[in-house]
Amino acid sequence: MAAKDDKKLPAPKREKPLYSKDEATVIFVLGGPGAGKGTQCAKLVEDYGFKHLSAGDLLREEQDRPGSEFGDLIKSYIADGKIVPMEVTVQLLENAMRASIDSGNNKFLIDGFPRKMDQAVAFEETVVPSSFTLFFDCPEDVMEKRLLNRGKTSGRADDNIESIKKRFRTFIETSMPVVDHFEAEGRVVKIKATRPPEEVYKDVQASFASRGIRANK
Ligand code: ADP
Numbered sequence: 001m002a003a004k005d006d007k008k009l010p011a012p013k014r015e016k017p018l019y020s021k022d023e024a025t026v027i028f029v030l031g032g033p034g035a036g037k038g039t040q041c042a043k044l045v046e047d048y049g050f051k052h053l054s055a056g057d058l059l060r061e062e063q064d065r066p067g068s069e070f071g072d073l074i075k076s077y078i079a080d081g082k083i084v085p086m087e088v089t090v091q092l093l094e095n096a097m098r099a100s101i102d103s104g105n106n107k108f109l110i111d112g113f114p115r116k117m118d119q120a121v122a123f124e125e126t127v128v129p130s131s132f133t134l135f136f137d138c139p140e141d142v143m144e145k146r147l148l149n150r151g152k153t154s155g156r157a158d159d160n161i162e163s164i165k166k167r168f169r170t171f172i173e174t175s176m177p178v179v180d181h182f183e184a185e186g187r188v189v190k191i192k193a194t195r196p197p198e199e200v201y202k203d204v205q206a207s208f209a210s211r212g213i214r215a216n217k
């Protein structure tokens with residue numbers, strides 16, 4: 001048996017965030033599964049030059065990375081629609097942000113994150129405080145139709161009705177409290193997400209303009 005002193009100590013908690021708001025601009029993008037987060041982020045990347053980081057995409061990449069120690073864990077959490085322990089996701093985001101900043105882009109849309117209060121607190125305390133949260137508001141019946149349709153071609157293991165129901169439950173129980181928390185602080189821009197993508201995007205652009213965020217083109 002290993003002596004007590006052999007145990008690995010947890011990494012020391014940072015005294016302050018890794019980046020200041022001048023060094024990295026972060027907009028969180030939230031909304032239920034299928035609300036259209038990825039679709040809207042793609043448009044914003046095109047017009048505003050943001051770097052888009054989807055927490056779900058980063059987790060799927062890590063799951064598929066040969067030799068990843070977290071592959072099996074991520075797979076089972078995603079199939080169950082549960083939130084992967086935040087240490088994994090925060091680290092993946094931090095790594096991706098560092099790489100982007102090193103190559104000259106420090107403006108981020110962080111999509112599908114934070115999905116749980118502990119992620120929100122850890123990220124803002126140890127990586128960078130967010131500017132605000134863009135929240136896409138969409139009823140479940142609309143999201144369900146979109147996800148089942150996406151499932152015909154997405155190849156995603158969780159775009160099936162059993163996983164979708166679990167994801168909706170997690171969204172209501174675990175992720176909406178994060179939106180409510182930011183909203184109570186006046187840090188949420190809420191967009192109705194039921195209309196066609198171009199119409200939703202017009203509202204996004206108007207909300208960005210009112211915050212002084214300008215398109216590159
Ligand atoms: P999320 O990233 O929030 O899960 P996606 O952007 O992947 O959502 O969109 C889910 C599905 O719905 C995709 O197939 C997408 O093409 C479609 N979709 C996205 N936005 C809209 C919209 N405003 N109206 C109709 N379909 C949409």
Ligand code: C5P
Nearest residue numbers: 055056077078081082083084112113115
């Ligand atoms: O955002 P997306 O739909 O791609 O997320 C897919 C899954 O990835 C979620 O249902 C969840 O299991 C996991 N995830 C997570 N923590 C996040 C984002 C996604 O655990 N912040």
Ligand code: MG
Nearest residue numbers: 037038054056
């Ligand atoms: Mg998405």
